[in-house]
Amino acid sequence: MNHAMPRFLNTLIVEDSDDDTQLLVRELREGGYEPVFTRVETGAAMRAKLKQQDWDIIFADFTMPQFNAFEALQALHEAGLDLPFIVVSGTIGEDRAVLAMKAGAHDYILKGNMKRLLPAVERELREARNRRERKQAEQTIRRMAFYDLLTDLPNRSHFRNQTQQAVQAGIQEGRPVALLMMDLRRFKDVNDTLGHRCGDQLLQQVGARLRAAMFQNDMVARLGGDEFGVLLPGMAAISDIEIVARKILSTLEAPFVIEDVPIVVETSLGAVVAPEHGTDADILLQHADVAMYHARETGANYSLYDPTHDPHNPRRLALMAELRQAIENDQLQLHYQPKIALATGGMIGAEALLRWQHPKTGMIPPDQFIRSAENTGLIKPLTDWVLGTGLRQCSEALASGALRHLAINISARSLHDLRFPNLVGKFLKASGIAPEKLMLEVTESAFMVDLQRTVETLAVLSHMGILISIDDFGTGFSSLNYIKKLPVNEIKIDKSFVSDMTSNENDLSIVRSIIELGHNLGLKVVAEGVENKATLDSLAALGCDYCQGYYISRPLPHERFKDWPGHASGKT
Template sequence: MSQNELEPAIRILGDINASLIALDLEGYITGWNGGAERLFGYPSEEVLGRHVLMLYADETDNDIELFNRVLTQGQTTLEVKRRHKDGRDFWVQIHLNLVRDEAGKPLRMIGFLHDISSQIADQVRSRLLASVFRHTPDAIVITDESRHLIECNPAYLRLIGDKLPKIIGKVPYFLEQEVGKKTATAQSIDAHLASTGHWEGELWSRRANGEAFPAWLTLSAVHGRQNKLQHYFAVMADLSERKAAEEQIFRLAYFDTLTKLPNRSHLFSLLEQALSEARRQQRSGALLCFNIAGFKAMNDSFTHRGGDQILVVVAERIRSCLRDEDVLSRFGGDEFCIGLFDIRQREDAAIVAERILATVAEPYYVQQEEIVIKAHIGMSVFPDDGRDADKLINLAAVAMHRAKQGRQAMLFYSSDMNQRSLARIKLTTDLHHALARDEFELHYQPQVNAQTGQICGAEALIRWRHPQRGLVPPGEFIPFAEESGLIVQIGIWVFNAACQQMAQWRHQGLGLERLAINLSPRQFGRHLVDELLAVVNQHQLPASCIELEITETLLMKADEDVTATLNALHQAGFSLALDDFGTGYSNLGYLHAFPLDYLKIDQSFVRGLPDNHSNAAIVRAIIGIALNLELQLIAEGVENEAEAQFLASLDCHQLQGYYLAKPMPAADFVNLLQPSERSLLGY
């Protein structure tokens, strides 16, 4: 295009918004349109004839190479920084063209300029965000709308110990949900995302090797046009170190560093919580203050290291005597505090204390030396002695110091309680020796046919002939045997002694069809069936002549093992009787669920028949149920003729009680078994 042809085009471009600059071959401005004026802020009279360097943001820029490229190639495009008249810098894209004359000789350069500051800013921002994404220490995850991972940063890969190709397209573990299940955290995440599009909180995530770790997660939904969900953006921080530090701080603040037990400070908070719960449940409890006698001398003899070894073993031995729900704390030095927050009777605390003292008294070996430790325990009981932790601990400490002064192993703060506790402990101690000393004996009470009065069975009942107290009633010692676990040994003794007596009577030709023997729920271990069969086989008895009496307490708590044991006993030939029916929950389901043969009506319902209309109605109902289920009925506690006649009139099968005969030793009971047609009924 010639110069004459170009001039009209330049005038046209001067009137449009495009930014146009004309330069001679040395870089001086020869043309400047309105668009350039608006772009740079200079009117044409201020720039025409001046060198283009006046527009540069950096005076050190050199465009010789640029001009050479245009002269050789005819055009070029570049992005450069330029400066406005007001001094601010901005980015422009320049498309520079070479204009030649008709002979092809270069005349000038025409530059078309476009402001690209916003695009450059976006690029810078994008590069910055990409750098932050790559180098931030927090893990970042981006998923699609279905929560499948589409991008993550290196921090996330380091956190989970995995590589991007293996996890791309998969749902991150912290967003996974088991089929058909939703954890509370998953439900919270879904609810918040649905309502606010954001969730933030603590949860458990997992590394590639399966290791779980605590994390803090910030999760946001990203929406596009028309508010359509497009992505999820998650930022995660590993809380493992912080949690470990917090746990360490907690341990140092609230636990003894030597024994790892709660320290004095932590004890008070645990006690306040337990006491509050005990008050709400109306339970009794106790605080025990434990102190080692002469511990300073041990430290002097074996150094503090040896003393520390003793304290650690003492703590372990005390803990072995307690239940999981009980609290053991090192109160300081050689003192420990023990919280028993659920005891049936106040004196139970003394039984625990005695157990602790016996366990702690076993020999210790320190630096190849054997030593024996003595200790003192003081006890306070709530709610009687107090209702707050501080007072109860103080009273237990007072009792402990009194025990030391009086050279007693243990002492209650209350003197009345001491007397009851000592009596209970004495009885429990004697009970431990009763088997070895052969102080138990069996009495037998007949069970008779309600219509004929003839003996058709008997119940073996244990009696304890105490060397000082004489005959101790079962109601006084059986609960102790149950609590201590001695009932298992006692139960085996009863079963063996009863079977031996039954075998002797059968050998003598005395007809007794059935002998009833009580079983404690605590006897129901995995070897019970084998143990009982071994005994009847030893005495050459058929299992069918033994009736095993069980309680509703056992059936209420029966699990699969107990049910299997009951079925095995029944299959072995033993008959089963449900004792004291009606005094517990009396769930009629028992009568279908378990292989029962006999139902024993408790004496509390027999008393006052037939005049006691309430009892009469209950007995009628029980007998009706039993007859319909084809169960044999035995009424206990029959004490007079009216009760016996009324029960017989209702078709009760058998009667048992003082009206017929009291429980008696075997020597007296044998007289009732002599061949005779005599009826034990008085009518």
């Protein structure tokens, strides 16, 4: 007799014999369960019960006068439920048992030999729980691909795709489409003064007000940080933009009350019109950003894009000319950020991060020149320099095993070049480093332009033995759909989810889901942006494999990186 606390089990029994039902219930009770059961013996009764309440498990006799196990399985499938289904019968033979399993039954038990009942119940309840958890993780990832989980608004990727579709439809129908971009002035002051929790609440309230102010066909999205976008696909005339802009400004005039503190929000709003200001979503977003920046600089609340206000073209050309000289004149540097194994605290790899030491303006971060380098074709010599320098500087550590692998970020432009694998092979051969010592990090945005070519290039690289990592996982486009098609070794959780996971339940849930999903797909999972011990401990408890961040070490110049202790000391 099992004297442990009984485990309640909502049990649906498809059976025409009350005696056999009681035998089954007694066996379950002997095993420590307390079945809360209902017996049915017709298809109509079973379908009604499936609709009325939730069930943990279903037991079914194989053959009854008015019903059988195959019909019961069909009723279960029609209800769209994934429940453990065990056939318990005294008449089933091996052939029919196989047919029942093929039809969807999870196991079968002979009434004359109930010894297998309890192990089968334990196993199938556990498997059902695992299936539920996997499904929840996949649903979370799917939603992350299109929606911002803080505000429940569409994210940047979804907004971009809808903008492109709206513009194409507008061109075909001969009507304008407008896009507005706005940010919150001094939002950083709210975070610094009241804390990130209050900042998150402010973003949620701003998003809710914007959504309530727009028409049904308009799209409001959170583009990132304190930036929001509004898509107006049904404009009658260009003059309507200013009306909408004033409506938005009026909607945000009243103070927001966050934890009894009234907060007045001021905004900078930029607007563009397609096709006048562009027909490509990325160009329109860039021009809207220019207009928003102009509004901020001039103190205006609203600004329509004007090419004369766009400083990008001449500045970009000048900067790219200087970048070409920087590559030739050795003004570039690589810094290395250690990546540790959470289980041991030991260093397993490092990420190479590019820095530009400009002789006049000082250190220029990569986000100020990488995109322009991609657009002008300078990304190829820049990638050559990073690959050659990184493998050369780390060759000794990689060869000795002190460093298991070196991770280098690769742009979409490189992945769309079918000659790129040969280039990588030449650098590996020149440095004498084995392919499995090199990991290439790719952002999900690389898949958006040319998925087929990206997959082909990654397949060749993987076949060479090179490791592949998906960077900023969860912030890109259709993460779950593409990750299954790619020869990937690891995924890196974006730091935007990691930084607040110990204080934000949404972020914690996202991190947990990504770790579970990665492990279900047989991948290693890395957390970026670990800045304190609490985050490190939480990631370890969730079973995350690796991590990197300022708590472990800041990115270090090569000379300092060579002497790094290789453990999570917390020193920077």
